[in-house]
Amino acid sequence: MGDIAGGVFARHSVAYLMPSTTYKGATSAGRSKFDLTSIRAIPIRDVAIDLGYALTAGGTGRCRLPGHEDRNPSFSIRSATNRFTCFACGGNGDVIELVMKMRGTGFVDTCKWLTDRHLGGASVRSWVGRRPAGKAANATRALSVPAKEEHAAAPDYEAFEWLLLSSTLNSSGYNYLASRGFSAETIAHFRVGQIGDRGKAMQKAVARFGLERLRSCGLVCEGKFGDRFVFPTGYLLFPFIIDGNVAYLQARRPDSGTQWRWLCPNSLIPPVFNRSALAAGATTVSICEGVTDVVSAHELGMPAIGLVGANARLDEATLDLLRGRNVAIFGDRDPAGSRFALHLIDRLAGIGVTAISKRLPSGADDLNDHLRNMRGLTA
Ligand SMILES: [Zn+2]
Incomplete structure (x- = not known):
């Protein structure tokens, strides 16, 4: 395959300085020659299917990102932006990031792989033919059988x-x-x-x-x-x-x-509610149980995000945005509220973020009670 790749690189000889701050691990390669514009324009649908995804006509399917066992299809591609998002684990990005995540490869190897398989040079099928028998059979199936319609x-x-x-x-x-x-x-x-x-x-x-x-x-x-x-x-x-x-x-x-x-x-x-609260650089962010408390926190001048539903959890993208901040957790004043706070403290500790459970003032079972007490809206 080396000769084919060489030919492709020779034709696409746009010199590109690696954005080392974005793509860790790519720095050692220094300047590499990839046609990044063409690589980023490879239809993400084709790449996802190549990586074994079964997608509906609307571009949705079960997520296959490492570490995520997706029971309900929460993976979605958007052809308008040529990007993917998983609404359960929070993974998102462009074709390069999808391949990096799926194959565990660095930036340079990923660009090489995408160029080989999807730009000029070797066709996907002839490439598949060179793989070991078992893997080749799987890859061919993924490419030729239409995606099974998912109902979630x-x-x-x-x-x-x-x-x-x-x-x-x-x-x-x-x-x-x-x-x-x-x-x-x-x-x-x-x-x-x-x-x-x-x-x-x-x-x-x-x-x-x-x-x-x-x-x-x-x-x-x-x-x-x-x-x-x-x-x-x-x-x-x-x-x-x-x-x-x-x-x-x-x-x-x-x-x-x-x-x-x-x-x-x-x-x-449900994804995280009010995630845009994390766009600004607030040093302290609150996490609330449910929508009403997030809106209440905002009304009280506290930037907050919310988790809804019994199985609500923080996705990777949100966890990333919480790094380096102080987190205050407002659970309801009940056993479920305590479990909510304990679970989050644990989860955040895992990424080195210190979270504290906030005690609600007396007379308030949740943040909205507290807000209404402050505004004199309760009897
Ligand atoms: Zn996922």
């Missing part, structure tokens, strides 16, 4: 963004949020929306995206009487924005009723 949901940024934009907060929702102690600025900051009429919302969404697409992002699920929009009339919508995309939506009843208090897309794993 994956986020659909476009559909989620559209739904949020077409769900304007009305006075009932605004009044409810105000009763929780949230200011108009805070409500606008979190881009809280509100579902209008459930039936009409579903009708418009189906007309725009088609039923299959709404099913695959969890906005429509099978009910007793056929397909059903997951969010009922009047529910508040809280977007979970990751790198500028609406990656998840959680809906809340706009009143103090306790039945179906929170609803979410079907079979979709």
Whole structure:
């Protein structure tokens, strides 16, 4: 294969100085000759399939990144940006980063591998033919058999963004949020929306995206009487924005009723809520249980992220963003809240981040209670 690779490199003779700060381990190679523009433009779908991924037509599938045993497809590629994201483990990047992670190779070897396999020179098939029998059989299968359709949901940024934009907060929702102690600025900051009429919302969404697409992002699920929009009339919508995309939506009843208090897309794993709070360089960051407490923390002037759901955990990308900061954990005043805090302290200690569990002031069972006490909104 060396001769083929040599030929390819000769044709793409753009000198490139390794960005050593981004790609650790590449420094020893110094200046290398790769056509990085062409490498980064290799369709990420082709590369992912080459690496054994089974992807749906929409570009989603089970994550195969090392260390992540994905039960529900949480891996997603975006052809518009030619990047991948795993919404469960938080892995994300471009084609080079995908190959580096999957094959455990450094920057230079990865560029060489991508050039060999996907740019000019050797065709993938002839390359496969030179592999040992067992591996060759697997690779060929991955390339030639169409991906099996997966039925668990994956986020659909476009559909989620559209739904949020077409769900304007009305006075009932605004009044409810105000009763929780949230200011108009805070409500606008979190881009809280509100579902209008459930039936009409579903009708418009189906007309725009088609039923299959709404099913695959969890906005429509099978009910007793056929397909059903997951969010009922009047529910508040809280977007979970990751790198500028609406990656998840959680809906809340706009009143103090306790039945179906929170609803979410079907079979979709929630990412961290309010991760953009970590974009700024705050030295102390709070981690809260659930959406309401994160919004409360923001209202109280504390940058906070939130974990929702029984199996919520911090993904790698979020853990990375927490490095070098002080972390305060606000769990609810109950056994589950204590477990939440203990688990996080443990997880963060593993990456050398010290976290402390914050005790809520007396008379407050959660951060929102505390906020309302401070604002004189409780009896
Ligand atoms: Zn993953």
